[in-house]
Amino acid sequence: MELSDEESSDNSQGMKISDDESSIWYQDSRILQLFKRENEEKPVEMSHEEAVRALGFDRISNLPNPLIHHIMSFLPAKDATRMGILSKKWESLWLTFPIFEFDEAWHHSRGTQTHTQVFLEHMQQSFSRRDSSHIQKLRIHTTSLLEDGLDQHITACITSALEGKVQEVHLTLVSRFNRETETFDGYILPKIIFSSGSSLVTLILEDCRCGAYDVVSFPSLKNLFMRSVHVSDRMLRNMISSSPQIHTVKLETCTGFDTLRVYNPKLRCLVVIRCKEIKALEIGAQSLNYFKYNGVYKLVNEDDGSFPTVSLCEISNSKVSNAKGLFSLETLVLSFVKITFGRFFYMLSRFPNLETMKLVNSTFGEMPSVLLEKLKRFEVENCEFKGLLEMNAPNLETLILTEGYRRCLLRLFGGTFFATLRTLSLVGYSGLIDDSLWGLLSNCLLENLNLKSCNNFKHIKVISSTMKSLVVDSCFYVEDGEIEAPKLVCFQYIGLLIEISPIISSSDLVAELHFQKPRNQIDDPDLITKFKTLLRNFEQAKSLTIISQSTKYVIIPEEEGKFPPLCFLRHLKVKTKRIDTSFLNLLFGVLRISFCRETLFISVGDITIDLKFELIPEAEEIDFVFCEWGIHECISNHLIEAKITNFDGNSNQIMEMLAYLLTRAQLLKNVTISLTEELPTKAPFNCPEVMIRRIMSYPKASKTAQISFE
Amino acid sequence: MSKLGQAKRIIFLKTADGQLFEVDEPVAMEFEIVKSFFDENEDAADDTVVPLPNVSAEPLAGIIEFCKAHVEFRANGAAGKDEVKKFNAEYIKEKSNEQLKELILAANYLNIKEMLDFLTETIANRLKNKSVEYVRAFFGIENDFTPQEEEAVRKEYEWAFEGVDED
Numbered sequence: 001m002e003l004s005d006e007e008s009s010d011n012s013q014g015m016k017i018s019d020d021e022s023s024i025w026y027q028d029s030r031i032l033q034l035f036k037r038e039n040e041e042k043p044v045e046m047s048h049e050e051a052v053r054a055l056g057f058d059r060i061s062n063l064p065n066p067l068i069h070h071i072m073s074f075l076p077a078k079d080a081t082r083m084g085i086l087s088k089k090w091e092s093l094w095l096t097f098p099i100f101e102f103d104e105a106w107h108h109s110r111g112t113q114t115h116t117q118v119f120l121e122h123m124q125q126s127f128s129r130r131d132s133s134h135i136q137k138l139r140i141h142t143t144s145l146l147e148d149g150l151d152q153h154i155t156a157c158i159t160s161a162l163e164g165k166v167q168e169v170h171l172t173l174v175s176r177f178n179r180e181t182e183t184f185d186g187y188i189l190p191k192i193i194f195s196s197g198s199s200l201v202t203l204i205l206e207d208c209r210c211g212a213y214d215v216v217s218f219p220s221l222k223n224l225f226m227r228s229v230h231v232s233d234r235m236l237r238n239m240i241s242s243s244p245q246i247h248t249v250k251l252e253t254c255t256g257f258d259t260l261r262v263y264n265p266k267l268r269c270l271v272v273i274r275c276k277e278i279k280a281l282e283i284g285a286q287s288l289n290y291f292k293y294n295g296v297y298k299l300v301n302e303d304d305g306s307f308p309t310v311s312l313c314e315i316s317n318s319k320v321s322n323a324k325g326l327f328s329l330e331t332l333v334l335s336f337v338k339i340t341f342g343r344f345f346y347m348l349s350r351f352p353n354l355e356t357m358k359l360v361n362s363t364f365g366e367m368p369s370v371l372l373e374k375l376k377r378f379e380v381e382n383c384e385f386k387g388l389l390e391m392n393a394p395n396l397e398t399l400i401l402t403e404g405y406r407r408c409l410l411r412l413f414g415g416t417f418f419a420t421l422r423t424l425s426l427v428g429y430s431g432l433i434d435d436s437l438w439g440l441l442s443n444c445l446l447e448n449l450n451l452k453s454c455n456n457f458k459h460i461k462v463i464s465s466t467m468k469s470l471v472v473d474s475c476f477y478v479e480d481g482e483i484e485a486p487k488l489v490c491f492q493y494i495g496l497l498i499e500i501s502p503i504i505s506s507s508d509l510v511a512e513l514h515f516q517k518p519r520n521q522i523d524d525p526d527l528i529t530k531f532k533t534l535l536r537n538f539e540q541a542k543s544l545t546i547i548s549q550s551t552k553y554v555i556i557p558e559e560e561g562k563f564p565p566l567c568f569l570r571h572l573k574v575k576t577k578r579i580d581t582s583f584l585n586l587l588f589g590v591l592r593i594s595f596c597r598e599t600l601f602i603s604v605g606d607i608t609i610d611l612k613f614e615l616i617p618e619a620e621e622i623d624f625v626f627c628e629w630g631i632h633e634c635i636s637n638h639l640i641e642a643k644i645t646n647f648d649g650n651s652n653q654i655m656e657m658l659a660y661l662l663t664r665a666q667l668l669k670n671v672t673i674s675l676t677e678e679l680p681t682k683a684p685f686n687c688p689e690v691m692i693r694r695i696m697s698y699p700k701a702s703k704t705a706q707i708s709f710e
Numbered sequence: 711m712s713k714l715g716q717a718k719r720i721i722f723l724k725t726a727d728g729q730l731f732e733v734d735e736p737v738a739m740e741f742e743i744v745k746s747f748f749d750e751n752e753d754a755a756d757d758t759v760v761p762l763p764n765v766s767a768e769p770l771a772g773i774i775e776f777c778k779a780h781v782e783f784r785a786n787g788a789a790g791k792d793e794v795k796k797f798n799a800e801y802i803k804e805k806s807n808e809q810l811k812e813l814i815l816a817a818n819y820l821n822i823k824e825m826l827d828f829l830t831e832t833i834a835n836r837l838k839n840k841s842v843e844y845v846r847a848f849f850g851i852e853n854d855f856t857p858q859e860e861e862a863v864r865k866e867y868e869w870a871f872e873g874v875d876e877d
Contacts, residue, residue, distance in 0.1 A: 060811060060815070060849040060851070061851060070827075070830045071833050074835070075837060075838060082874075083845065085855075085867065086846055086853070087851050087854050088854050088855065089854075
């Protein structure tokens with residue numbers, strides 16, 4: 001920033017501080033507390049701020065225009081427009097605002113004028129009144145068909161904007177489907193965009209048609225987005241090739257070409273989504289880093305009334321221009337495509353820098369085994385390969401296999417392959433059968449394992465010295481598990497109550513158990529025994545969450561009181577939908593799992609109970625382990641905070657629990673009760689005052705307990 | 711010469727209301743005005759005090775807090791990540807409209823690009839869908855239109871007044 005004369009003279013004053021003075025400054029600064037205002041001493045001179053305030057300056061309006069325009073640029077167009085009414089200064093700021101946005105939907109018919117005419121008049125007026133010599137952005141959004149000469153007006157606006165060196169043009173226009181030609185009759189982009197678009201950096205076109213023009217030049221264009229644009233094969237190729245600075249090309253539901261030809265040495269990102277006419281790809285883009293191709297799928301109803309089949313966008317040919325044609329590609333995402341020729345995978349071996357590959361809902365023909373030296377992440381979801389997919393990826397770190405109705409048989413091999421794998425996620429995957437999976441696990445240094453809906457094994461066997469996170473989700477055939485993972489910090493299990501032993505884990509383990517009811521609806525007679533055995537595995541855990549539909553799976557009943565509580569657990573959470581016992585019994589049943597050295601959270605439906613304890617010293621625990629009175633001891637001498645939310649005031653059970661907590665807890669400091677918005681109209685507590693009075697009347701063990709209602 | 715490479719150099723800044731701030735060099739160099747001061751005065755002594763006659767202590771303290779955090783984010787390679795967004799949201803949550811205005815005026819004077827980008831967006835967010843009267847009060851702008859003039863402009867931009875918040 002340039003300094004004004006006045007400021008520079010101030011600066012030189014600052015520079016001319018004599019040696020003595022500066023050393024005083026220096027010492028001062030050593031004892032001066034940073035960021036603290038000197039309130040005691042009045043500054044000798046009046047501060048600039050005060051001076052300005054005294055003069056009654058509106059300093060915001062005096063910020064540089066580009067900065068105010070920057071603020072306005074974040075506002076929706078209507079809000080920005082209203083800025084012009086703030087004051088005369090702001091009117092001029094509005095008139096020089098370099099973003100021109102027009103939306104037909106904002107306008108209504110006026111007198112005899114249709115809303116389109118009002119809209120057109122507004123566009124014209126804006127260009128005549130506002131400064132259009134420097135335009136950053138032009139956006140036009142129409143809602144009606146191109147009648148009333150709308151297209152000519154749009155062309156006129158674009159022409160003016162191009163003269164004003166516009167950087168971004170965004171057109172969203174309405175087009176009509178022509179049944180005869182089976183195409184959309186839309187706005188035909190004028191020649192001038194292609195010949196005089198030297199200032200364009202971003203071009204966003206929706207629902208337009210590209211005419212065929214010979215001269216195409218976009219020397220500054222970086223981003224080209226086209227949605228539902230009809231463009232010829234040659235024109236598209238020309239547009240991409242004639243943009244030497246291009247970075248991103250995104251084509252969505254575009255038509256008019258059956259071969260996508262992309263030749264540009266600078267292009268970094270190419271996204272093609274649902275362009276249904278494409279049959280072949282030709283790519284020569286040695287800087288291309290990201291390529292996403294999303295084909296079209298449509299459900300085809302067979303005439304014979306059989307199940308609808310899915311038809312995928314078939315790519316019958318693809319060509320990479322030369323050996324370096326896709327040299328830089330790091331990410332490849334393919335979905336809804338059918339590629340039956342082997343060439344494509346032959347080509348894969350010519351992507352030497354490929355790091356991420358994701359294949360979704362697609363069908364591939366036979367392919368030779370490929371070597372992908374740099375591949376780090378490979379995801380396959382619901383894909384089918386003809387024959388065995390053989391891949392050699394010596395540096396693979398993440399493998400995610402999700403099986404759908406398509407089957408994929410995969411064989412990954414390579415000498416050191418397993419050594420680099422850190423994350424493995426199998427969703428419904430049966431391509432790797434029982435023993436080979438556990439064998440694979442014991443051979444590699446896996447850190448994250450996610451098994452979901454895998455119905456092909458009965459036993460889980462994870463013996464790993466590196467595993468940090470393990471998720472077993474809805475694998476309903478699993479009967480038992482063997483887990484030895486000393487570094488495990490995150491364990492999530494969703495499924496039936498099973499026997500797992502032993503989990504050897506670090507003291508940082510955060511575990512979540514989400515029990516589902518068996519399908520046959522018959523409760524296991526050994527439920528409690530199994531539950532207790534399972535819980536024993538979490539002796540060392542830091543935090544444990546138990547989720548179940550009913551309270552049966554989350555508590556230890558009184559008759560099982562000999563269960564030694566989990567002594568090291570700091571946080572226990574229990575979530576259930578409905579309650580089969582009283583709240584007080586639920587609380588006791590949960591406390592039998594652990595005395596909770598820090599927090600206990602219980603939720604039943606919408607009601608939550610949050611208890612905080614003073615950390616119970618480990619030495620004391622020994623005293624009340626195995627003892628039923630330990631529970632009472634824990635409440636009496638350690639509970640410091642209780643919070644109940646979503647209480648509808650209509651539960652004697654909760655009142656009973658509250659009474660217990662209040663009469664027992666000697667160290668209790670705060671009790672917060674937040675009531676539901678709709679309080680019941682029925683007895684016993686039809687008005688909150690009655691309930692509040694009753695709660696306040698309970699005898700309190702702690703003299704300092706504060707009860708508050710929200 | 712500005713010794714960017716050297717660690718632990720402290721820059722002294724003096725505000726309009728006479729406060730002296732000690733700021734770590736990388737943080738102070740976020741301020742374009744301070745950077746150019748040292749670029750222009752290559753032989754400035756280490757304990758030179760840079761006067762900032764247009765900034766008072768309160769916004770400067772806020773700016774230093776912001777720049778310090780962002781310099782660290784960049785050093786940790788966390789730039790652009792969620793923790794930056796979280797910090798920014800937390801930082802601005804406590805600021806009143808008045809403080810926000812002081813911050814942008816100061817940041818503009820000090821010429822700190824990253825912070826200006828953040829503040830302009832924040833101000834815009836606070837003005838979204840607000841009435842003309844609200845925005846005038848927010849910025850402290852005096853309406854110098856005559857009622858007739860204002861009526862005429864309002865009529866012209868009639869469409870821009872639909873669906874404005876009632877405050």
